[in-house]
Amino acid sequence: MSGRPTVLDDLAAAAAERAAALKKARDLDELYQEALLYEKRDFAAALRAPGLSVVSEIKRASPSVGFIGEVDPADWAAGYERQGASCLSVLTEPDRFKGSLQDLDAARDRVAIPVLRKDFTVDEAQVLEAGTRADAVLLIAALFDAASLARYVSLAVEVGLTPLVEVHDEAEADLALESGASVVGVNNRDLRDFTVDLATFESLAPRLAGATLVAESGVKTPGDGRRLRDAGADAVLVGEAAMRDPALVAKLSALP
């Protein structure tokens, strides 16, 4: 890492502080046991189901676009499920995305589909925490070295979570494969400068052949979904455009 801190660095630092507070408040062995016992829904299987799967995201705000809208997470979850979403993604990051664990709980309680905890995971305690209330956990490859990513992937699997390892370039894609992850998300958005390019997925997908693939960010039209599916996406993860027009989820879900 070099140069000035990016938004990603800031988010990771804030997440580390929250993880420290969590470790003060909770006994880790107890959290581990609770995560083991929590019954999970199969996120990976939902992504692999026939046709393009849609992971619909609930987020009130983001650093790239600012405030999107006030939402009732339970109602949005139900709406997305009705539109045919295969899974949900719920932002739990409080500062820049205005999310919370309560949002996650409220959303998951209302639906039968698997739910991804979307946050900046930098501590194993956060994986355990995700294991007590979600079905999948996001691991952003840029925040790990090879050994630690493999460790976090294993821990997630151990407590029954599907780890979704997010990559943005070739080096991160290789890191994801080496970590043993079987579900990889290619983020079309560069978290350092927020530029979005669907060609990112197209260029990395061949390298990731064999993994279950999620194309993340920048999906705005059914045509975008078709393009990413043709490039090998099992699923698309749609945030802002779905928040603005939930009917997009139905159109994307209808794609073969």
Ligand SMILES: O=P(O)(O)OC[C@@H](O)[C@@H](O)c1c[nH]c2ccccc12
């Ligand atoms: O709103 P969009 O462009 O449809 O993007 C959704 C999702 O991919 C994006 O929110 C995201 C991808 N990776 C992340 C990591 C952390 C927070 C958010 C994200």
